[in-house]
Amino acid sequence: MHHVIQWSGGIGSWAATELVRREHSDDPINLLFSDVLIEDSDLYRFNADASARLGIPITRVCVGRTPFELFTQRSYLGNARIAPCSQLLKQ
Numbered sequence: 001m002h003h004v005i006q007w008s009g010g011i012g013s014w015a016a017t018e019l020v021r022r023e024h025s026d027d028p029i030n031l032l033f034s035d036v037l038i039e040d041s042d043l044y045r046f047n048a049d050a051s052a053r054l055g056i057p058i059t060r061v062c063v064g065r066t067p068f069e070l071f072t073q074r075s076y077l078g079n080a081r082i083a084p085c086s087q088l089l090k091q
Helices: 013-023 041-054 067-074 084-090
Strands: 003-006 028-034 058-061
Touching: 003 013, 013 028, 013 041, 028 041, 041 058, 067 084
Parallel strands: 003 028, 028 058
Antiparallel strands: none
C-alpha cells in the first residue's frame, strides 16, 4: 500500500510519519506539504531537516496565492469560524 501523509511541518506530521513507518515499514510513503506562502522561515528549515532525517522527500504543492490574497479575491473577512483557506489552498 502507498501512504500519503498530509505534512504540515509540525510535530504531529512527524509523529504520524514515524507511526506509519513503524506499522508499514515496507510500504512507500509520500509527504505532501500544501504551501500557503506565508509560513515562518523556520518551518521551511524544519521541513528540509525532517525530510533529510526521515529519508523521505517532501512533495510541495502550492496554488500560488496567500490566504490574504484569497480573502481579497473572495471579498471575505478572514476569521477563525470558517476556513476557506484550508479548502481552497490546501485540499
